[in-house]
Structures are given as structure tokens and as C-alpha cells.
Amino acid sequence: MRIAVPNKGRLHEPTIDLLERAGLHLENGADRKLYADTVDPDVTVLFARAADIPEYVADGAADLGITGFDQVQEARVDNVAELLDLEFGRCRLVLAAPEDGDIESVDDLAGKIVATEFPNITADFFAGTGVEPDIVEVSGATELTPHVEMADAIVDITSTGTTLKMNRLAVVEEVLSSSVRLFGRDDVLEESKVEEVRTALSSVKRAEGKRYLMMNVPRDRLADIRDVIPGLGGPTVMDIADEDEDEATVAVHAVVNEGDVFETITEVKNAGASDILVTEIERLVE
Ligand SMILES: Nc1ncnc2c1ncn2[C@@H]1O[C@H](COP(=O)(O)OP(=O)(O)OP(=O)(O)O)[C@@H](O)[C@H]1O
Ligand SMILES: O=P(O)(O)OC[C@H]1O[C@H](OP(=O)(O)OP(=O)(O)O)[C@H](O)[C@@H]1O
Numbered sequence: 627m628r629i630a631v632p633n634k635g636r637l638h639e640p641t642i643d644l645l646e647r648a649g650l651h652l653e654n655g656a657d658r659k660l661y662a663d664t665v666d667p668d669v670t671v672l673f674a675r676a677a678d679i680p681e682y683v684a685d686g687a688a689d690l691g692i693t694g695f696d697q698v699q700e701a702r703v704d705n706v707a708e709l710l711d712l713e714f715g716r717c718r719l720v721l722a723a724p725e726d727g728d729i730e731s732v733d734d735l736a737g738k739i740v741a742t743e744f745p746n747i748t749a750d751f752f753a754g755t756g757v758e759p760d761i762v763e764v765s766g767a768t769e770l771t772p773h774v775e776m777a778d779a780i781v782d783i784t785s786t787g788t789t790l791k792m793n794r795l796a797v798v799e800e801v802l803s804s805s806v807r808l809f810g811r812d813d814v815l816e817e818s819k820v821e822e823v824r825t826a827l828s829s830v831k832r833a834e835g836k837r838y839l840m841m842n843v844p845r846d847r848l849a850d851i852r853d854v855i856p857g858l859g860g861p862t863v864m865d866i867a868d869e870d871e872d873e874a875t876v877a878v879h880a881v882v883n884e885g886d887v888f889e890t891i892t893e894v895k896n897a898g899a900s901d902i903l904v905t906e907i908e909r910l911v912e
């Protein structure tokens with residue numbers, strides 16, 4: 627099983643970090659190498675450009691891929707399926723034009739020129755509008771093209787909006803909303819290794835923003851504690867070893883949202899809990 631991941635750019639680090647947190651530790655993967663082994667002898671990693679990854683998966687150079695949804699759409703591959711939204715690399719592809727120009731809506735682009743690194747997505751977008759500009763493919767610095775009379779508008783990536791603003795461009799319309807996805811070729815989707823990888827990655831995503839809470843509670847206050855813990859399927863209650871059966875204290879463990887931890891601690895304390903411990907969770911397997 628081979629997974630293609632971005633070799634550089636802004637998606638490289640977070641993707642490697644995610645694989646590591648999922649337990650797929652990379653080995654022998656020194657910088658500039660094309661491949662890396664992982665702790666799982668059946669899983670290798672192929673480093674490729676974010677834009678090439680969908681093709682690599684479709685053609686069989688890799689079985690699974692991790693890259694932006696925008697790249698998967700642009701590649702127009704029809705034999706791959708999405709397995710998981712990894713929820714980072716969030717950005718939008720937008721149609722943008724000079725702030726002080728005369729392009730204010732899609733209709734203003736009839737017969738005009740639109741420059742983009744995403745000609746397929748752009749063509750699909752305009753096909754749905756009935757407006758037919760000339761689409762010119764560029765390989766970078768798209769934001770400059772309206773200022774050098776190469777184009778009247780662009781379709782490009784934005785997230786904070788800083789680059790558009792710096793180039794005095796305004797959003798005319800959103801074309802696509804993107805985040806990083808795990809996807810696989812249709813003919814490998816039933817393989818057990820694919821499900822293993824998907825489960826490992828999704829368990830990391832599920833654990834994000836969650837905390838594990840442990841505490842000791844007098845048995846006769848358990849009902850109150852249950853009332854205040856917004857646990858995942860309720861708390862786990864355990865007898866404490868060597869305690870007398872009738873003895874009073876039990877251990878309570880629960881998974882809670884990070885945002886609820888502060889309030890929950892106050893509430894369980896008021897309900898009689900002591901020795902409260904909060905820890906991070908690496909993975910949460912369904
Ligand atoms: N500003 C951004 N905010 C969030 N995600 C982004 C942003 N820019 C790009 N991305 C996402 O990252 C993907 C790859 O972009 P990145 O800039 O890392 O590579 P690239 O410029 O295509 O790489 P290369 O240097 O190989 O040409 C994009 O397809 C998109 O999904
Ligand atoms: O809305 P913003 O936060 O300003 O982000 C948008 C910019 O980010 C990307 O470029 P990147 O930084 O990846 O540089 P690149 O052109 O070298 O790929 C994209 O191509 C935009 O130019």
C-alpha cells in the first residue's frame with residue numbers, strides 16, 4: 627500500500643505530522659527522497675507535488691493520496707473516491723478582479739480573459755454560468771496578471787485574503803471551497819489496509835479538541851457527577867483497587883470537549899470529585 631503525500635509547500639509538514647500522530651511513523655525518509663518506509667512494512671509513502679498526487683493515485687503510482695480537494699477536482703480523475711476530510715489546508719478558490727475596475731459580476735466577463743492555475747475548475751465554473759471568457763493557464767503569481775494586462779480577472783486560492791488585498795483585487799464570486807482530503811483509487815477501496823489507514827487518520831481527527839478527564843468520586847455522589855459530565859456516551863466508572871466494597875470512592879473517567887473542560891472541572895469539584903486529572907488524547911478509535 628503506497629500513500630502519496632505533498633513533498634513540499636504548505637501541506638507537507640501538517641501531512642507528515644498527521645501520519646506520525648496516527649502511528650504511521652516514517653523511516654528512512656531523509657530530505658529529498660522520493661519514498662519513505664513506515665513502521666508498517668505494508669505501508670510506504672511517496673512524496674509528490676500536491677498538484678500531481680491525484681494523477682499518481684489514478685494511474686497506480688500510489689494507492690492512496692493526501693492533497694487538497696482543489697487539486698483532486700482540477701485533475702478530473704474519475705477512478706478515485708474520497709475517504710476522509712482531513713480538515714486542514716482550508717482555502718477557497720475565488721473569481722477575483724481589480725478593486726477599482728469594471729468587473730463586478732460574472733456577467734461582466736463575457737469575452738474577457740481569466741487567468742488561473744486551475745483551468746479545469748474554472749472552465750466547469752463558467753460552464754454553469756453561460757458566460758464564456760477566455761481561460762488562460764498560468765503556473766504562479768496569478769495575482770499579477772490583471773495588472774500587466776494579461777487578464778481581466780483571475781481564479782485563485784485565498785484563505786486570509788492578504789494576497790488579494792495586497793494586489794488590490796476583490797472577490798467577485800466563490801468558485802470552490804477546499805480542504806485536504808484522503809482519497810483512494812476505486813480498485814483498492816475494499817482492501818483492509820485502506821480501512822486501517824483511514825481509521826488511524828480519523829482517530830487522530832476525532833481526538834483533536836478532546837480531553838480525557840479522570841477523578842475520584844464518593845460513590846454516593848455519582849449521580850450528581852453523571853449529571854455534569856458531558857462525556858462521550860457517559861463516563862466510565864471503576865472501583866478503586868484495594869478499597870473496601872462498601873467503601874466510598876470510585877474512579878470516574880470521561881472524554882470531554884476541550885472547550886467544556888474549565889466549566890466541567892468546577893462542576894465536578896462542586897459535586898464532590900477530588901484528584902482531578904486532565905490529559906490530552908492522541909487517538910480516539912470509533
Ligand atoms: N493560502 C492557503 N491557505 C490554505 N491552503 C492553501 C493555501 N494555498 C494553498 N493551499 C492548499 O495547498 C495546496 C498546495 O499549495 P502549495 O502552495 O503548498 O503548493 P504549490 O504552490 O501548488 O506547490 P508547488 O510549490 O509544488 O507548486 C493547494 O492546492 C491548496 O489545497
Ligand atoms: O489569502 P492568503 O492567506 O493571502 O493566501 C493566498 C495565497 O496563498 C497561496 O500562495 P502560497 O503562499 O502557497 O505561495 P505560492 O504562490 O508560492 O504557492 C495562493 O496561491 C495565494 O497566493
Ligand SMILES: [Mg+2]
Pocket residue numbers: 635
Ligand atoms: Mg502555493
